[in-house]
Amino acid sequence: MTAPVGTPARSAQLLRKYGIAARKSLGQNFLIDGNILRIVADAAELGPEDGVLEIGPGLGALTERLAERAGRVVAVEIDRRLLPVLEEALAPYPNVEIVHGDVLKLDLRALIRERFAGARRVAVAANLPYYITTPILMKLLEERLPLSVIVVMVQREVADRLKAAPGGKDYGSLSVAAQYFTEPEWIAAVPRTVFLPPPNVESAVLRLRVRGRPAVETSDEPLFFEIVRAAFAQRRKTLLNNLQRLPAAQPLGKDGVRRWIEAAGVSPDRRGETLTLPEFAALADALAARRR
Numbered sequence: 307m308t309a310p311v312g313t314p315a316r317s318a319q320l321l322r323k324y325g326i327a328a329r330k331s332l333g334q335n336f337l338i339d340g341n342i343l344r345i346v347a348d349a350a351e352l353g354p355e356d357g358v359l360e361i362g363p364g365l366g367a368l369t370e371r372l373a374e375r376a377g378r379v380v381a382v383e384i385d386r387r388l389l390p391v392l393e394e395a396l397a398p399y400p401n402v403e404i405v406h407g408d409v410l411k412l413d414l415r416a417l418i419r420e421r422f423a424g425a426r427r428v429a430v431a432a433n434l435p436y437y438i439t440t441p442i443l444m445k446l447l448e449e450r451l452p453l454s455v456i457v458v459m460v461q462r463e464v465a466d467r468l469k470a471a472p473g474g475k476d477y478g479s480l481s482v483a484a485q486y487f488t489e490p491e492w493i494a495a496v497p498r499t500v501f502l503p504p505p506n507v508e509s510a511v512l513r514l515r516v517r518g519r520p521a522v523e524t525s526d527e528p529l530f531f532e533i534v535r536a537a538f539a540q541r542r543k544t545l546l547n548n549l550q551r552l553p554a555a556q557p558l559g560k561d562g563v564r565r566w567i568e569a570a571g572v573s574p575d576r577r578g579e580t581l582t583l584p585e586f587a588a589l590a591d592a593l594a595a596r597r598r
C-alpha cells in the first residue's frame with residue numbers, strides 16, 4: 307500500500323524503492339511531519355493565481371502541499387537521483403514543474419519571468435539545504451527578485467541572525483541585508499525529530515516579507531553594503547579600525563575616516579554590531595558625498 311506523501315512511512319518507502327540514501331553533503335534532511343509541512347505551506351500565503359518557487363523539493367512532501375494551494379509550482383532540485391521519485395510522488399499534480407539544476411547557478415529572474423508569467427504574486431518556499439543557507443538567502447535578496455514572501459526553514463541560529471536587533475552577538479551583515487530588503491517574521495520553532503535523517507541542529511521557519519522599498523534610503527547602495535561588511539569584519543574592533551580598511555575610504559587617511567564617521571553622526575569608537583540601518587545609511591551617504 308502507498309502511504310501519503312510526507313509521512314515517515316512514505317518517505318522511507320520512496321527511499322527504499324529507489325535505493326536512495328539521503329546525502330549529507332547535499333543537506334538532505336527530509337521533512338516527515340504533516341503539521342510542519344502545513345505550517346510552511348500556509349505561511350507562503352498562496353492562492354490559485356499565485357506561483358511558488360521551491361528550492362530543493364527532495365521527496366516532494368512540501369511540493370505537494372504547495373501544489374494544493376498555488377496555481378503553479380516550480381521546484382529546483384540538484385540531485386538527479388530524486389527526479390524519478392519526484393515524478394512518481396507528484397504525478398497527480400499537473401501544476402508542478404521540476405527543474406533539474408543548482409539554484410545558486412540558475413538565472414532566477416529569467417526563470418520567474420518565463421515560468422510565472424501572468425501570476426498575481428510569486429513566493430519562495432523552501433526547507434533549505436543548510437550547507438548553503440546564506441548564499442541562497444543572499445542571492446534571493448540581492449537580486450531583488452519580484453517576490454512577495456520568502457518562507458524558509460533554516461537553522462535556528464540563522465533564524466536568530468536574520469531577526470536580530472543591533473547590540474547583540476547575532477546581529478551581523480546577514481541581519482542588515484535581510485532587514486534592509488524584507489521584514490522577517492518568526493513562524494515556528496522546529497525540533498530535529500521531524501526530519502529524516504534528523505539534522506545536528508534545531509531549526510525554525512521564518513517568513514521574509516519582501517519590502518516594496520528598502521527599509522532605509524541611501525544614495526549609494528553598493529557602498530552601504532561595503533560599509534556593512536567592513537564594519538563586521540572584525541567584530542571586536544571599533545568602527546574606526548574596521549572602516550579604515552574599506553577600499554573606498556583609503557584616500558581619506560585615519561583622520562579623514564574619523565571625520566567622515568563623525569560627520570555621519572556616529573561615534574568612531576562604537577562597534578559595528580551596535581549600528582542601526584539608518585546609521586549605516588548615514589555613513590554611506592556621508593562617504594558618497596566626500597567622494598563626489
Ligand code: SAM
Pocket residue numbers: 332333334335336337338361362363364365366367368369382383384385407408409410432433434435436438
Ligand atoms: N523539500 C524537501 C523536504 O522538505 O523534505 C527536502 C529538503 S532538504 C533539507 C534540501 C533539498 O535541497 C535536498 O533535496 C537537496 O538535494 C536539495 N539541494 C541541495 N543543494 C541544492 C542546490 N544547490 N540547488 C537545488 N537544490 C539543492
